[in-house]
Amino acid sequence: MRVVIVGAGEVGSHLARELSTQRMEIVLVDKLSAALSSAEESIDALTLAGDGAHWQVLQRAEVKRADLVVAVTGSDEANLVIAALARAEGAARCVARVDAAGFYRSLASVEQGVLGIDSLLCASRLVTLELLRLMRARRANFLAFFGANHIAACLLLLHDGSSALGQHAGSIRSAGGKLVRAVVRDGVLRPPEDITRLEVGDRLLLVGGPTSVAIAQDQLQDTLKTRRAILVGGGDVGSQLARVLTETERRVEIIEQDGVRCEQLAQELPGVHVIHGDGTSIALLRDLQIQNADCLLAVTKSDEANLMVSLLANNLGVQSSFAIVHRHGYSDVYEHLGVHGTAGPHEVIARAVTSLLPNDGMLRRERLPDCSHELVELSLGELTDARMTVSDLALPPSCMLVGVSDGEGFHAPAPGFALAPHSRLLVAEPAHAYRDVVKRVRELGRAKR
Numbered sequence: 001m002r003v004v005i006v007g008a009g010e011v012g013s014h015l016a017r018e019l020s021t022q023r024m025e026i027v028l029v030d031k032l033s034a035a036l037s038s039a040e041e042s043i044d045a046l047t048l049a050g051d052g053a054h055w056q057v058l059q060r061a062e063v064k065r066a067d068l069v070v071a072v073t074g075s076d077e078a079n080l081v082i083a084a085l086a087r088a089e090g091a092a093r094c095v096a097r098v099d100a101a102g103f104y105r106s107l108a109s110v111e112q113g114v115l116g117i118d119s120l121l122c123a124s125r126l127v128t129l130e131l132l133r134l135m136r137a138r139r140a141n142f143l144a145f146f147g148a149n150h151i152a153a154c155l156l157l158l159h160d161g162s163s164a165l166g167q168h169a170g171s172i173r174s175a176g177g178k179l180v181r182a183v184v185r186d187g188v189l190r191p192p193e194d195i196t197r198l199e200v201g202d203r204l205l206l207v208g209g210p211t212s213v214a215i216a217q218d219q220l221q222d223t224l225k226t227r228r229a230i231l232v233g234g235g236d237v238g239s240q241l242a243r244v245l246t247e248t249e250r251r252v253e254i255i256e257q258d259g260v261r262c263e264q265l266a267q268e269l270p271g272v273h274v275i276h277g278d279g280t281s282i283a284l285l286r287d288l289q290i291q292n293a294d295c296l297l298a299v300t301k302s303d304e305a306n307l308m309v310s311l312l313a314n315n316l317g318v319q320s321s322f323a324i325v326h327r328h329g330y331s332d333v334y335e336h337l338g339v340h341g342t343a344g345p346h347e348v349i350a351r352a353v354t355s356l357l358p359n360d361g362m363l364r365r366e367r368l369p370d371c372s373h374e375l376v377e378l379s380l381g382e383l384t385d386a387r388m389t390v391s392d393l394a395l396p397p398s399c400m401l402v403g404v405s406d407g408e409g410f411h412a413p414a415p416g417f418a419l420a421p422h423s424r425l426l427v428a429e430p431a432h433a434y435r436d437v438v439k440r441v442r443e444l445g446r447a448k449r
């Protein structure tokens with residue numbers, strides 16, 4: 001497989017390094033020869049100096065032979081031009097990093113089909129979603145996002161006092177909707193209709209949109225709107241996190257050093273408490289009694305500030321701390337020092353690009369802990385029948401379709417739900433059924449792979 005990456009900065013170099021380990025032919029393009037020289041020391045890739053927004057450079061990179069072109073320079077506008085030109089030149093698939101949130105038609109972190117480009121990636125939204133997943137995963141037995149982050153799957157252990165105990169699993173509803181797709185009892189995944197009375201130790205498989213699953217998780221754990229979250233940094237990631245957290249947390253606070261930005265945040269986020277100050281000031285953190293916070297998220301533009309804030313939070317007794325990491329290699333330092341989770345643009349973009357590579361229909365497999373089943377994400381191609389519904393999948397009896405994403409959002413897999421071309425399917429299946437499921441999905445789709 002041939003992949004052309006335009007932009008040899010932190011993100012582009014990390015992506016090239018990751019993909020080169022998968023025995024792909026990598027071509028790395030950048031304006032700066034120094035950036036390419038640095039990358040050549042650790043990456044098995046061909047390099048080309050030049051402006052990727054110019055026809056001649058893309059032709060020299062032979063993008064017409066590329067299975068994938070990824071534009072990850074520091075300029076949104078340049079990335080759009082590069083991806084559009086590569087597409088016109090004949091590249092099989094093109095992806096562009098575009099971080100300006102206002103460019104997107106929805107709140108998605110991945111958007112498809114804009115200007116003929118296969119996928120646009122918003123790094124700040126990808127990082128925001130990963131930090132949210134890390135936060136919520138600490139209160140679950142398992143939590144992962146699928147379907148370009150439109151589908152959340154959560155395995156929730158029922159303890160004494162849960163409002164779900166004694167109920168029929170198939171009848172449980174929360175403010176997030178009816179999201180219980182299965183129940184794990186004695187290590188076996190069972191349909192919710194089979195469990196007439198939930199018991200302590202049962203684990204509910206919740207599947208739905210990320211916010212709906214978070215609300216259901218909190219309601220079933222009796223923690224809905226009882227927590228306090230503090231964010232240090234009011235940039236793109238901080239403001240997006242705060243907006244989402246107001247739906248599940250009792251109190252959300254942002255500490256921001258820039259006074260003008262504080263005024264903007266106060267207008268944009270009326271449900272959030274905005275505090276003008278330095279988040280690395282131990283006096284300020286003590287005044288705010290951050291030891292009473294359930295979590296703190298350090299999301300400034302400075303890795304050094306984020307590390308200092310995280311260490312102060314841990315020292316002052318905050319239950320959980322999370323941070324954004326801008327430079328590759330810092331994550332291990334944070335983990336070693338006790339930070340509970342980190343996310344960075346290099347990592348989240350690499351994962352997103354990997355999921356967009358040409359494939360045989362299978363996108364991802366995740367084993368459910370202490371369970372007979374795993375979760376498999378599959379991609380439909382061009383459908384053999386435009387009127388196809390969920391019922392036409394005809395999966396093996398031991399398998400369950402638990403979620404569908406059409407690139408716009410999550411859909412519950414009702415039998416009559418109409419499938420769209422290139423939909424992503426999330427299937428719970430025993431490992432021995434994997435080949436049968438993939439084969440069945442391939443038969444239904446005519447994807448150009």
